[in-house]
Amino acid sequence: MGIREEMPVFARHEGEWKGVYTVVDPKGNVIDQHDSYLTCNLREDDKEYPYFQTNTYTWADGRSEKISFPGSYKDKHIIFDTDRINGHSWEIDENTIVLTWKYVSEPNNYLYEMINLSPDGKHRARVWQWFENGELTKRTIIKEEKVL
Numbered sequence: 181m182g183i184r185e186e187m188p189v190f191a192r193h194e195g196e197w198k199g200v201y202t203v204v205d206p207k208g209n210v211i212d213q214h215d216s217y218l219t220c221n222l223r224e225d226d227k228e229y230p231y232f233q234t235n236t237y238t239w240a241d242g243r244s245e246k247i248s249f250p251g252s253y254k255d256k257h258i259i260f261d262t263d264r265i266n267g268h269s270w271e272i273d274e275n276t277i278v279l280t281w282k283y284v285s286e287p288n289n290y291l292y293e294m295i296n297l298s299p300d301g302k303h304r305a306r307v308w309q310w311f312e313n314g315e316l317t318k319r320t321i322i323k324e325e326k327v328l
Contacts, residue, residue: 182224183231183253189271190231190258192301193220199324201237206316214239216322231258267291275299288313302326 184191196219203212217236224230231251238244249265251258259268260281267281279293289312297304308320 183222184224186256187253187258187271189274189277189297191222192297193277193295193304194222195220195326196328197304197324198327199322202321204319204321206318211318216324218324228252269293286312289317 196217199216199218201212201214201216202210205211215238217238219234221232222230223232226232229250230253233249233251234246235249236244236246247264249260249262251260251269253259257268257270260266263284265281265283267279269277269279272278275297277295277297279295280290281293282290289310291308291310293306293308295304295306302325304324304326306320306322306324308322309316310318310320
């Protein structure tokens, strides 16, 4: 059995997603907002990194950033172990994925992300909760639409 059969929710996330990231402090004040374009691919022929995601972020002031996240696969988990992040994700129901990770450069922080895919697969909502030294410091709220 392959990754598509063992992780059907991940398979439904495959494609290209356009969205907006809104970062808020614990009181709900907006501290950052930017557009995003994500490409999520399952590559079952790649035994080392069968999951590959590329995120492109663009801010209103003209800044942009492009980051790739290769993921390995084991026991119904996608595992990220890059020079930027370490973490893993798994499916919790027919529409939801949970991802936990740490930024390698910030050892006192960790993040929890919940990703909810609409039943028709055309929309998804994501929330990151950022913790530093065990305390919530901010949240990232993401609204996305599948474009391809």
